[in-house]
Amino acid sequence: MNQDFGLALTPANARRLLRFQQTFAMVVPEALLDLAMQDSVTEDDFDPFICEYTVTAREITQFLLDCKLRAIIQQNYHPSCSEVYVMNAVRLAKPQQLTIVTNSRQGFWMNLARWCSLDKITEVHTSLSNEVIDRRRSGVLIYNVALYDKGLLHKVVQHYAIEFAQCLVFENSRDFDMLIPWSLWAEALSPTMPNPLYARVVNNVANDWCNIPLHKFAAFYNVCLLPELISEPLIAKMLSDQMLLRQLRRYRLS
């Protein structure tokens, strides 16, 4: 209800807070604006032969880096955001190890790692044994498996998310009705946070929360859902609470 906190004075935290301020009642000092401009991604960080510089590429890459490579990307909401964006963000973070879990695209991801000069530190698996997890937990994990089973989400993904501090979930484009609701990914990646549906399922919340769509809360859970980058009306429509509820109901029955 009322609590004081301290957090590190970093450009990443400044950017995150400024993003939240766009939606929620927060008073932030102007100095954070200057801080947010520091250490940011620039055009030089994009190799035109690997990942072409665009505003979307820059914003998404910045988001992933500010989340310290622990985030969820669903290509449905940002169709231009391909695996290349993800790999480029990883490249910029200069990790010591990269582990990719994918069920059918091992060759693709290995090639991508090669193009980004990350092949020497990359291993690609269809699933991870405890031995592999122990060996590689200090590095980055990219999880790119087409999931249809909510049970696996909690059993497998949550388990990996606990073991890897840097865990990127990348869900390729699919029919919106088949998409795993972003709130379920968020729960799996951040199980100690309040439920992402808090603003709707709790009786008595802050007055303005009733008018704030749920997707505006997604950034708190490191879900890469940046509405300012979505210009396609059909995709914008898919951000609605009703669409999320429809997806949740389907997964609840599955």
Next chain:
Amino acid sequence: MYVEELLLKIPEWLSELDDWHKGFIRSISQQIAADKPLSTRQATVILKLIRQLHDLLIKQGWATEADLASMLHTPQYRHLPYESFSLPKECRYLGNNLLAFRFKAHTPLQEKIKELGTTTTSWFGEPPLTPHLKPRFDWLYKVWIVPVYRFNLQAIIDLIKDEHFNVDGTVSHYLALANRSFNQSSLFSIDETMGVILANVCDHPILAAWITEIAEGIPL
């Protein structure tokens, strides 16, 4: 005659009894039926009750004059009563929007504490979600830890008042502050010397959780 034996004869529906004594007889009867000893305080209350119902007990044939005289002079118990201990009801603030409630084990009060953690809308339907932290019992310190949210703040204040929990200045100050925080803006400032961002988060449990669970901040 043992004191316990006589108590079991007294029906709880007796019109001479007030609600408190009816509840008392009900719970003590269960205790006796389970062959558990009475506490010294329970024994005192029973003897007082017997004194109060003296004539009725004889009239109903549940005890004779001699039984009662002997019992009130030198009460005999099936099991020697154990010494009662006193545990005052207390509430203290633990920080991080958490209150600790300490009280002697009492099922109805425990249920009231648990109810402080429930409030959901029908938006999602069944099964209901658990969107937030719930009250829990800490076995090490033997206290109930209750997270304070907007939706349970008034219920907490009412519980403290109705159940006469002893609170200190910190609890009073925190509850008053929480009450004033509804719909208020969270405030951020910078401490350049320490290199930290200071935050006062009001009425925003998700932002508060983001700071500690995602951004690696700490509560002050």
